[in-house]
Amino acid sequence: MSSLSERRPQSGTRVHTGDGGAKAPPTSVVGPIAWLRQNLFRSTSDTLLTLLLGALLIAGGVSFFSWVVSQANWYAINFNLRGLMVGRFQPEFEWRLLVLLVLTCIAVGLALAAWTRIRRWFPVAVAVIIALLYLIPQAINALIPLPPTYLTAGQITFGSGPTAESPQDRIAFIARAGETVSLRMAGEYSGDLAALRTLHSFGDDITGRLLNTANLRMTTQARAAEIEALLAGNAITESQRALLTAEQGRLVIPEDILDEAQVNQQPVTVRILDGATLEPLVEGVLDANSRPISVVLPADGWYVIEKVVEAEGSIALIESFGVYPILERGITRRGESGAVERVDQFVRMTDTYTSEAIRPEFDGREIPFAVITDFQYRGDHSFADYLRLFVDPFLAMLATPALVVSLAVVGGYLIGRVLDRVFPNPVRPRAASGRVATWALALLPLLMFFLVYGLGDILPLTDPRTWGGLLLTILLTTWGIVLSLPLGILLALGRRSNAGVPLSPLIRFRWGAREIRFQPKLPIVSLLCSAYIELVRGVPFITVLFMAQLLLPLINPSLADFPGAFRATIATVLFSAAYLAETIRGGLQAIPPGQEEAAKAVGLNSWQITLNITLPQALRIVIPAIMGSFVALFKDTSLVTIVGLLDLTGMADNINAQTEFLGLRRETLMFISIIYFVFCWGMAAVSRRIETTGAGSALKRQI
Amino acid sequence: METTTKNAEPIIMCQNVNKWFGEFHALRDVSVSVMPREVVVVIGPSGSGKSTFIRCINRLEEHQEGTIIVDGMELKNDIRNIAAIRREIGMVFQQFNLFPHKTVMENITLAPIKVRNWSRQKAEAKARELLERVGIPEQANKYPGQLSGGQQQRVAIARALAMEPKIMLFDEPTSALDPEMIKEVLDVMKELALSGMTMVCVTHEMGFAREVADRVIFFDQGRVVEEGTPEHFFTDAQHPRTQLFLSQIL
Numbered sequence: 001m002s003s004l005s006e007r008r009p010q011s012g013t014r015v016h017t018g019d020g021g022a023k024a025p026p027t028s029v030v031g032p033i034a035w036l037r038q039n040l041f042r043s044t045s046d047t048l049l050t051l052l053l054g055a056l057l058i059a060g061g062v063s064f065f066s067w068v069v070s071q072a073n074w075y076a077i078n079f080n081l082r083g084l085m086v087g088r089f090q091p092e093f094e095w096r097l098l099v100l101l102v103l104t105c106i107a108v109g110l111a112l113a114a115w116t117r118i119r120r121w122f123p124v125a126v127a128v129i130i131a132l133l134y135l136i137p138q139a140i141n142a143l144i145p146l147p148p149t150y151l152t153a154g155q156i157t158f159g160s161g162p163t164a165e166s167p168q169d170r171i172a173f174i175a176r177a178g179e180t181v182s183l184r185m186a187g188e189y190s191g192d193l194a195a196l197r198t199l200h201s202f203g204d205d206i207t208g209r210l211l212n213t214a215n216l217r218m219t220t221q222a223r224a225a226e227i228e229a230l231l232a233g234n235a236i237t238e239s240q241r242a243l244l245t246a247e248q249g250r251l252v253i254p255e256d257i258l259d260e261a262q263v264n265q266q267p268v269t270v271r272i273l274d275g276a277t278l279e280p281l282v283e284g285v286l287d288a289n290s291r292p293i294s295v296v297l298p299a300d301g302w303y304v305i306e307k308v309v310e311a312e313g314s315i316a317l318i319e320s321f322g323v324y325p326i327l328e329r330g331i332t333r334r335g336e337s338g339a340v341e342r343v344d345q346f347v348r349m350t351d352t353y354t355s356e357a358i359r360p361e362f363d364g365r366e367i368p369f370a371v372i373t374d375f376q377y378r379g380d381h382s383f384a385d386y387l388r389l390f391v392d393p394f395l396a397m398l399a400t401p402a403l404v405v406s407l408a409v410v411g412g413y414l415i416g417r418v419l420d421r422v423f424p425n426p427v428r429p430r431a432a433s434g435r436v437a438t439w440a441l442a443l444l445p446l447l448m449f450f451l452v453y454g455l456g457d458i459l460p461l462t463d464p465r466t467w468g469g470l471l472l473t474i475l476l477t478t479w480g481i482v483l484s485l486p487l488g489i490l491l492a493l494g495r496r497s498n499a500g501v502p503l504s505p506l507i508r509f510r511w512g513a514r515e516i517r518f519q520p521k522l523p524i525v526s527l528l529c530s531a532y533i534e535l536v537r538g539v540p541f542i543t544v545l546f547m548a549q550l551l552l553p554l555i556n557p558s559l560a561d562f563p564g565a566f567r568a569t570i571a572t573v574l575f576s577a578a579y580l581a582e583t584i585r586g587g588l589q590a591i592p593p594g595q596e597e598a599a600k601a602v603g604l605n606s607w608q609i610t611l612n613i614t615l616p617q618a619l620r621i622v623i624p625a626i627m628g629s630f631v632a633l634f635k636d637t638s639l640v641t642i643v644g645l646l647d648l649t650g651m652a653d654n655i656n657a658q659t660e661f662l663g664l665r666r667e668t669l670m671f672i673s674i675i676y677f678v679f680c681w682g683m684a685a686v687s688r689r690i691e692t693t694g695a696g697s698a699l700k701r702q703i
Numbered sequence: 704m705e706t707t708t709k710n711a712e713p714i715i716m717c718q719n720v721n722k723w724f725g726e727f728h729a730l731r732d733v734s735v736s737v738m739p740r741e742v743v744v745v746i747g748p749s750g751s752g753k754s755t756f757i758r759c760i761n762r763l764e765e766h767q768e769g770t771i772i773v774d775g776m777e778l779k780n781d782i783r784n785i786a787a788i789r790r791e792i793g794m795v796f797q798q799f800n801l802f803p804h805k806t807v808m809e810n811i812t813l814a815p816i817k818v819r820n821w822s823r824q825k826a827e828a829k830a831r832e833l834l835e836r837v838g839i840p841e842q843a844n845k846y847p848g849q850l851s852g853g854q855q856q857r858v859a860i861a862r863a864l865a866m867e868p869k870i871m872l873f874d875e876p877t878s879a880l881d882p883e884m885i886k887e888v889l890d891v892m893k894e895l896a897l898s899g900m901t902m903v904c905v906t907h908e909m910g911f912a913r914e915v916a917d918r919v920i921f922f923d924q925g926r927v928v929e930e931g932t933p934e935h936f937f938t939d940a941q942h943p944r945t946q947l948f949l950s951q952i953l
């Protein structure tokens with residue numbers, strides 16, 4: 001109200017002539033400090049809450065990340081990545097999944113070109129990420145050596161009876177041509193129990209026992225000393241004294257093999273043999289002062305380490321580089337002749353190098369190799385080992401797929417751009433790419449069916465029982481969405497049909513003095529749809545799933561052979577459609593009646609009105625709700641585990657049931673949670689995007 | 704456009720039309736005829752049945768007794784008849800009722816393409832011509848939500864005209880508009896009236912009635928109370944109800 005911007009004419013009317021006098025806001029309401037004050041420390045209670053939540057977040061975050069880095073064993077993920085992604089999908093058809101992936105990415109690229117504005121930094125960011133995916137593993141490889149593996153030699157027995165075990169004289173391992181294997185005495189640990197106890201790395205079974213014994217012995221000894229000191233003093237009550245005495249009686253200090261046996265005191269003869277011929281490649285004697293024995297391996301495949309300590313009662317702890325734990329896994333596949341064959345694969349834990357060569361034998365017996373359960377990384381991982389053991393192989397596996405995906409998306413995007421150039425549309429500049437993208441996305445579910453399942457003679461059928469992991473989850477979701485949406489629309493229209501246009505004749509009759517008029521408006525259809533919707537909504541999804549699995553064969557015995565994946569799809573569709581129907585009906589209800597009247601007035605018939613006027617608007621209104629249903633459907637597919645399908649969740653369970661991966665449930669659950677989250681988040685982002693495109697933004701303003 | 708003359712058969716003929724909403728008697732023995740090229744303005748107090756009457760003419764409401772004959776076809780339950788009659792009648796609503804998910808161009812071309820089976824080119828050419836006629840050729844590719852009320856109503860008129868109807872019905876086309884926009888819509892309607900379109904307008908724009916109407920019909924409580932030329936109405940209304948009503952709105 002400054003006098004400068006106003007004149008006050010005599011008459012008493014006011015005329016505002018200034019520009020409104022906009023000023024910059026005072027600094028107390030902008031800037032980061034102000035933001036903090038306004039959002040986090042507005043009042044005493046706000047401040048307290050902020051501090052409390054902050055402390056909780058930090059505490060939780062720190063312990064979570066320390067678990068991720070130092071305790072979690074992520075090799076269950078690295079090892080089973082293929083299973084988690086595609087289940088046991090037949091490897092000979094895997095190229096079809098790759099084609100599907102590429103086509104999907106091209107469609108996504110087209111969609112990006114048609115409906116989004118790509119920020120300038122976005123392609124740069126993607127390029128940087130992919131470069132990093134390639135470079136980070138390289139850097140980790142170059143900078144961080146793999147941790148050593150400890151092998152024990154000697155003629156000593158751990159335990160007694162059937163569980164008694166001695167170090168293996170020979171142990172087999174796989175390695176690749178050009179790799180160096182070197183062995184040396186773990187010198188620093190000569191006879192030093194305390195040092196032995198702090199050993200963190202891989203070790204064979206016996207080494208593990210050795211270290212555990214050392215650990216337990218030292219812990220018990222420490223406790224015994226503590227109790228002794230307490231009992232000697234006067235600072236405790238009688239009842240405490242009694243308790244401590246009882247504990248002292250119970251303490252058993254493990255028998256110390258290290259008392260009789262000397263660690264790394266006697267020389268050990270080691271030989272590295274070729275796995276096939278058992279010819280020695282290198283041979284030598286190690287003692288505390290000798291130089292390491294090493295050899296560069298000539299070929300991929302099996303090798304054997306032979307280690308013998310001549311002196312009785314002596315143990316050698318050998319630190320070996322280039323010898324890593326392996327896992328044996330059996331897979332079934334179709335061989336070149338076309339027959340199904342079972343193959344034993346040996347997979348190296350540190351880099352998933354896989355060999356199918358036959359295991360070496362000695363004296364007619366297969367030489368033992370260190371499996372992961374025997375060869376656990378003992379103790380907490382160091383950050384360097386975490387990077388080298390888990391991050392490096394994971395990123396290395398991710399890099400090429402990520403590159404393929406990005407290139408396909410970029411390709412699709414460029415195709416879209418070129419289309420818009422070639423078929424210019426002055427009104428809507430991106431009409432061409434929009435049209436093609438729509439078609440591409442609409443065709444994807446069909447392509448998915450043909451590529452994953454098969455198509456007559458062109459693409460032989462795959463076995464649906466082999467579908468699993470993320471692939472199965474995506475199949476169930478996609479087909480569920482694509483089939484349940486039209487079904488839901490039909491159900492919604494059917495349920496509303498009694499409120500629709502009069503299609504049936506008017507029935508009139510007299511009742512006494514009054515004339516009764518009655519126009520049945522497709523009541524049967526409406527009734528059936530309502531009954532279906534209410535019935536399905538009143539039953540848990542699990543029940544529907546079980547019905548699809550168990551009751552279907554009762555209807556017709558031939559349905560017993562119907563693949564479970566398809567039955568689950570049908571159950572998903574039937575279930576989801578009922579919910580979608582109600583959502584869509586809500587949308588139809590929300591369309592102002594004037595829309596239908598205007599459409600009638602220009603002469604459209606009832607189907608034309610539904611297809612062109614009411615349904616498109618209703619669907620647009622309920623996009624958020626529909627996308628919510630789709631996200632729910634995506635997550636609900638995890639229930640198919642219960643009927644024996646190995647979707648993403650089922651695969652995680654399956655992994656955790658294998659002996660090699662026992663106790664790694666947290667890691668697998670964490671990993672699939674991330675995958676579920678990424679997909680749900682993506683669906684939500686797409687939904688937000690659709691809500692604001694084209695007519696959507698204009699529609700919002702009017703409704 | 705029109706070839707019929709004013710002396711031909713009435714193009715709309717209503718005889719003793721009765722309509723009930725449940726127990727409520729909304730139209731009572733309404734008999735009205737409209738000649739080709741005639742402009743009829745319907746006035747009356749709120750709730751008197753004006754909307755119900757003109758909505759009966761294109762079967763948005765169903766009358767229960769009496770006959771309505773439009774362009775020689777009687778409105779009965781026969782769906783084909785209804786469709787044929789709707790093709791000949793354009794309607795403009797108070798709330799515009801444009802299709803918000805379609806552009807202006809799509810709003811106008813939808814019915815000609817779907818109902819008249821015109822080619823897209825033909826429908827779009829017609830639409831452009833009509834947009835030119837209602838004075839907003841530059842808005843063709845906007846969505847209704849991006850237009851002002853007056854522009855939306857003019858699009859609605861263009862949409863109705865695109866079907867090349869013989870009759871246009873207007874149900875209070877200007878009542879939802881700001882005074883500034885009323886004029887632009889009325890101008891379009893006047894131009895339409897002068898071009899010889901048969902029009903039935905529910906409106907309280909007395910200036911418009913005086914200027915272009917051939918006849919004014921006054922409704923009260925579902926009945927036609929008085930009927931006559933605009934001069935008759937504004938100078939010499941007979942019925943006390945009419946006089947009261949006119950004294951209130953003039």
Ligand SMILES: Nc1ncnc2c1ncn2[C@@H]1O[C@H](COP(=O)(O)OP(=O)(O)OP(=O)(O)O)[C@@H](O)[C@H]1O
Nearest residue numbers: 724725727729747748749750751752753754755756
């Ligand atoms: N669908 C309906 N169901 C029940 N009664 C209705 C319905 N439509 C209109 N009516 C009633 O019929 C009477 C006439 O309504 P109509 O809409 O024709 O009035 P109107 O003359 O157009 O009034 P206004 O000037 O307010 O638009 C009103 O009393 C109204 O309450």
Ligand SMILES: [Mg+2]
Nearest residue numbers: 753754755875
């Ligand atoms: Mg009305």
